[in-house]
Amino acid sequence: MTNNMKAEFKLISPEADILNKPLPEFKDEILPEGFTRTKIAEDLFVAMKQFGGIGLSANQVGLPYRMFVMGGHQDMEEGKARACWNPEIIEFSEETIQLSEGCLTYPLLFLQVTRPKKIKVKYTDNDGKEWTEDLDHMPSRVFQHEFDHMNGTDFTKLVSKFKLDRAKEKLRKLYEQEKKLAPKTVQLAKKIKREIEEKKTGVIKPNTDIIV
Numbered sequence: 001m002t003n004n005m006k007a008e009f010k011l012i013s014p015e016a017d018i019l020n021k022p023l024p025e026f027k028d029e030i031l032p033e034g035f036t037r038t039k040i041a042e043d044l045f046v047a048m049k050q051f052g053g054i055g056l057s058a059n060q061v062g063l064p065y066r067m068f069v070m071g072g073h074q075d076m077e078e079g080k081a082r083a084c085w086n087p088e089i090i091e092f093s094e095e096t097i098q099l100s101e102g103c104l105t106y107p108l109l110f111l112q113v114t115r116p117k118k119i120k121v122k123y124t125d126n127d128g129k130e131w132t133e134d135l136d137h138m139p140s141r142v143f144q145h146e147f148d149h150m151n152g153t154d155f156t157k158l159v160s161k162f163k164l165d166r167a168k169e170k171l172r173k174l175y176e177q178e179k180k181l182a183p184k185t186v187q188l189a190k191k192i193k194r195e196i197e198e199k200k201t202g203v204i205k206p207n208t209d210i211i212v
Contacts, residue, residue, distance in 0.1 A: 008043075009061035011061060012060065012061065012105075016062070020152050026066040030064075037127075048069055054070060055069065056068060059149055060149060068150070069081070082125075085125070085126075086124055087146075087150060088123065092116040093116045099113065103145070108174065111158075111159050111167055118134065118136045119144065120132065121133055121134075
């Protein structure tokens, strides 16, 4: 389903208005001239893989379409990929499961989220054909996660404020640690580069970097 084109999409801020209100029903006539469902979906798949995700909603990159792509990963349904236009969840299982969940809109933020284990869904594909499927475990989880974006919400709303604040504080400390390590990493890279040059040229350069 994907191609080798480089998508030009960028992830937008979680504060953006388009991520915080329900998206209207998609209709083909709202697509710009020269664009098709297939083109949009293919570019989203490219972007999704570049971002390292297994699902990506159109509004996460600023597109006002009620659709998302998911899958294409060999560890999930043997690489099956879906482009879901006007998705619906028509049934939820009573059985729930808690899993660690992340989101491309919130880099490196992971939360333990409880959701129904199984769902029955309905959507149309790139050709406008309607599909009804029963999804379980990971495909169910991804569909539910992306479906949240269709309705102007996300996984941060599914945990308590205490758990969200704790996860954000953990992430803040991680960023602070990375900031402290970054200068040392740069200094080490310069040292290695200098040593390689010295071996090639035989000229010993003075060490002006301090690595502590």
